Amino acid sequence: MRRSTRRLLASFAVAASGLQVACLTGKTLEGGRLDESPETLHEACLDGDTLRVRYTAVVTAEFGEAVGRRERGAAIDASALAVQPRLPVHEIAVSPVDPADVMRRAGCRPVEVRLMAGASGEAPPEIPRDRARIALPAPVLHRDGTAAWVWPLLPVTLALDTVVTPTLAVLWVVYFPMTD
């Protein structure tokens, strides 16, 4: 077999293996998406420019069905919360914290935090200069997840993708010239 042919076949194999995570496997992962949103804020403290919060998050499947609740902790860049006009929520730095450790940090001053739902049309928060009361948009605490039922299925979907994907690739080559 010529070297160029081997390279071509190797390229095809690499491309096909890349696509394997695409169809069934990818759609399975997509179907198992979970979203976590804060439901109840229990306590919060301010450590310099870092807001530390402990809260209960509700876990929902994509269409909003609640599938569980989790205790969570987070450390948030409080200076970003005070920026006006407000920053987009995904630009506010948040890192997970063990919920048991949220209030244990020495020098962390307890503060009152108001959780804003972040729905359309909600008035922008007023951030007091003394930061005695902080408005925290709930979407800042959003986390992504994947349902546990997905993982046992992956060997099966990967095996099926190995068979299906080359067929789809051939069909796609046929389909392409017929399309608009």
Next chain:
Amino acid sequence: MASPPREAGPAFRFPEDTFAFANELVSDYVVGPNGRLHMVPREVPSEYRQNCVTMARAARLFYAHARFEPSQPRADAATYTALVEEVMSRDPRDKRPVSGPVVIPGYPNLYAFSRGEERLVKRVVDDRLGAYFQRGNWRMILPFTRGHQRNMAERFLEAMGRAEAPVVHVVRFPAVDINHTVIVYGAEETPEEILFAFYDPNYPGLPRRMRYDRARRTFEYPESDFFSGGPVRVYEVYDAPLY
């Protein structure tokens, strides 16, 4: 960050740059015992249906390739037919500005033209098979990551800055409760979300908005006659050779 605007002419105007007639539904929809919508046969069969892709494509073609001249006298049916056919024969992937736009006399915009010449426009634009042969259909069988959807939202924002009108395929494949095509023409940003204004061929003259949730990186399609509203996946079509 949005790209600097280029000389592309006025932005897509609603409803002026859209059709005055509707793409009708094949079936009626009723709420079933599980709270979901179910198809039931229509009492009166729809006359103009399964054309959302075709109408979005055509509206985009008119936006890019046609220029309306209301000061010129109206033409006869044969002339209008030839002009619409000329517009429809152009490349839907072309963006403004294009050379040699098709001049349509006697009407100020597509909305008025498609109301005044409804039967003619419907006949020329009609292509129910067009939906099945839209090149970008392959994309729906692949997964859509949250990152992909965030990129789409950013792309739409950039397109608005260039006065473009992205044609957008809205799906939930492998679920088939929505498989629709619209044109995005505006955006309103808040820290939590982006509300994209879009032209829905099913609702002529009715401005609609689709929500992009920045935290979830997910688009949410509004309630419609055929869809109860909720998360969807979106991607742009007629924007590149593979789409």
